[in-house]
Amino acid sequence: xxNKLLLLLVTLLATCALSACQKANSKDSSVKxxxxxxxxxxxxxxxxxxxxxxxxxxxxxxGEGDLNGVTxxxxxxxxxxxxxxxxxxxxxxxxxxxxxxxxxxxxxxTNYEEINPKFGTMADFENLIAQAKKRGIAVIxxxxxxxxxxxxxxxxxxxxxxxxxxxxxxxSDTAEEGYSLASNGKYYESEFDKSMPDLNLANPEVxxxxxxITKLWLDKGVSGFRLDAVGFYFSNDDKKTTAFTKWLTDTxxxxxxxxxxxxxxxxxxxxxxxxxxSGIDSLFDFPNALQSSSSPINSALVLGEGSLFGQQIEAWxxxxxxxxxxxIDAPFLSNHDTDRSATLLSSLSMQKMAAQTxxxxxxxxxxxxxxxxxxxxxxxxxxxxxxxxxxxxxxxxPKADIxxxxxxxxxTTDGGSVAQQEANPxxxxxxxxxxLRVKAKYPEIATDRLKNxxxxxxxxxxxxxxxxxxxxxxxxxxxxxxxKLPKSVVGTKITDQLSVSSSQAxxxxxxxxxxxxxxxxxxx
Numbered sequence: 331x332x333n334k335l336l337l338l339l340v341t342l343l344a345t346c347a348l349s350a351c352q353k354a355n356s357k358d359s360s361v362k363x364x365x366x367x368x369x370x371x372x373x374x375x376x377x378x379x380x381x382x383x384x385x386x387x388x389x390x391x392x393g394e395g396d397l398n399g400v401t402x403x404x405x406x407x408x409x410x411x412x413x414x415x416x417x418x419x420x421x422x423x424x425x426x427x428x429x430x431x432x433x434x435x436x437x438x439x440t441n442y443e444e445i446n447p448k449f450g451t452m453a454d455f456e457n458l459i460a461q462a463k464k465r466g467i468a469v470i471x472x473x474x475x476x477x478x479x480x481x482x483x484x485x486x487x488x489x490x491x492x493x494x495x496x497x498x499x500x501x502s503d504t505a506e507e508g509y510s511l512a513s514n515g516k517y518y519e520s521e522f523d524k525s526m527p528d529l530n531l532a533n534p535e536v537x538x539x540x541x542x543i544t545k546l547w548l549d550k551g552v553s554g555f556r557l558d559a560v561g562f563y564f565s566n567d568d569k570k571t572t573a574f575t576k577w578l579t580d581t582x583x584x585x586x587x588x589x590x591x592x593x594x595x596x597x598x599x600x601x602x603x604x605x606x607x608s609g610i611d612s613l614f615d616f617p618n619a620l621q622s623s624s625s626p627i628n629s630a631l632v633l634g635e636g637s638l639f640g641q642q643i644e645a646w647x648x649x650x651x652x653x654x655x656x657x658i659d660a661p662f663l664s665n666h667d668t669d670r671s672a673t674l675l676s677s678l679s680m681q682k683m684a685a686q687t688x689x690x691x692x693x694x695x696x697x698x699x700x701x702x703x704x705x706x707x708x709x710x711x712x713x714x715x716x717x718x719x720x721x722x723x724x725x726x727x728p729k730a731d732i733x734x735x736x737x738x739x740x741x742t743t744d745g746g747s748v749a750q751q752e753a754n755p756x757x758x759x760x761x762x763x764x765x766l767r768v769k770a771k772y773p774e775i776a777t778d779r780l781k782n783x784x785x786x787x788x789x790x791x792x793x794x795x796x797x798x799x800x801x802x803x804x805x806x807x808x809x810x811x812x813x814k815l816p817k818s819v820v821g822t823k824i825t826d827q828l829s830v831s832s833s834q835a836x837x838x839x840x841x842x843x844x845x846x847x848x849x850x851x852x853x854x
Contacts, residue, residue, distance in 0.1 A: 393729035410465035438479035468553035554590035640791035659693030
């Protein structure tokens with residue numbers, strides 16, 4: 331979404347091998363031990379699905395995704411029927427900004443209290459919320475509070491000299507990095523783009539506006555918010571950023587104690603870790619996402635480093651819970667700002683293994699729309715946000731931005747559209763459905779603290795969840811691996827398995843043989 335993220339990505343790739351980013355030695359061990367005893371609010375744990383609203387579904391065939399299109403396709407996400415075999419069984423929906431905005435992406439808001447007319451009406455939104463709730467789907471809205479649009483009435487009043495609104499933004503009499511020249515002769519902070527003036531989040535009046543906005547949408551029935559660009563709330567000042575994030579979290583929780591907040595800090599593990607001190611429920615797990623070549627999941631898939639994966643995932647779990655004992659990790663493979671996972675992974679088998687790996691990590695995993703189809707896209711932002719392919723004829727699919735090179739085609743790595751993949755038992759889509767149905771049997775996967783179990787087999791990760799559940803991944807793409815069960819796992823039996831090939835794992839006389847690219851769930 332933002333050019334500034336490119337610089338952050340370079341930093342992330344250079345510094346975010348998790349083992350090098352940790353600050354575990356600087357944490358008090360008693361804080362970590364206290365995290366284990368925290369009571370878990372299971373209502374905050376869900377499998378989420380992100381949609382880029384304008385690209386998801388077009389109900390009136392005007393070429394633009396809209397709210398009614400989302401409503402019409404809710405059954406694809408979850409029918410609300412426990413015996414349904416057709417849906418994805420996701421329980422949460424993150425919608426990118428739906429507010430009045432001059433841009434195609436919506437992250438420059440002109441009015442936070444109005445629906446963008448290209449998406450529909452407030453009545454359409456209220457119907458979407460009602461229909462989602464019938465299906466057990468919680469909707470969270472994307473809130474870009476770091477900045478507004480230059481067309482926002484607050485900024486326009488600031489330009490006219492209204493003192494109240496001048497103080498809504500950050501100004502300088504001289505040119506500075508990250509500032510743009512305004513028509514009043516002064517420079518305003520605009521870290522991402524000159525069309526996005528940064529709000530002065532230290533201003534109590536701005537805080538009042540934000541509290542009013544969150545209350546309005548919570549009263550409309552949304553279940554929380556995805557907070558955009560948290561890392562830029564106060565550029566280069568993590569303490570102020572954390573303090574503001576705490577204020578915002580506390581404000582929303584007072585308005586609705588069950589509201590869920592997940593923030594974007596597109597940065598290093600250290601920066602993300604620090605902001606967990608705010609008490610926010612979740613921060614996106616960028617260090618473990620695929621865009622980092624040194625991320626644990628990437629190293630496991632590409633290099634077969636399963637044992638290292640287990641060590642690093644446990645370390646990250648300890649880190650975030652040291653700063654927030656109630657932290658809920660938010661793993662993902664890709665999102666609207668990164669190259670799509672299917673572009674980064676070379677085969678369908680690898681995509682399936684990646685899916686079962688991150689969907690069975692603790693916390694709230696986020697599926698980016700089309701990821702379950704192998705939708706591809708990289709480079710400029712528009713190519714990462716191509717239309718959802720519902721069927722071969724293109725019915726209900728929005729139009730791509732044809733002015734963007736490479737954005738005229740919908741490409742997937744596994745046989746195309748939703749309709750085509752639903753008819754193919756071996757498709758990536760049906761694999762996602764299988765994984766999420768397996769996961770539903772074991773709520774402790776999401777909620778319980780994990781412990782890595784060290785083994786000598788390099789391609790295996792052996793991770794214990796809670797007291798009785800163990801998940802073993804074999805990241806080898808070619809070999810069956812046989813291992814003697816560690817003492818802590820003795821007495822378990824195979825209760826489920828996900829094998830990308832047709833081979834099945836076997837447990838005989840305390841020895842487990844697990845096929846290549848497979849996941850085995852053991853329980854006492």
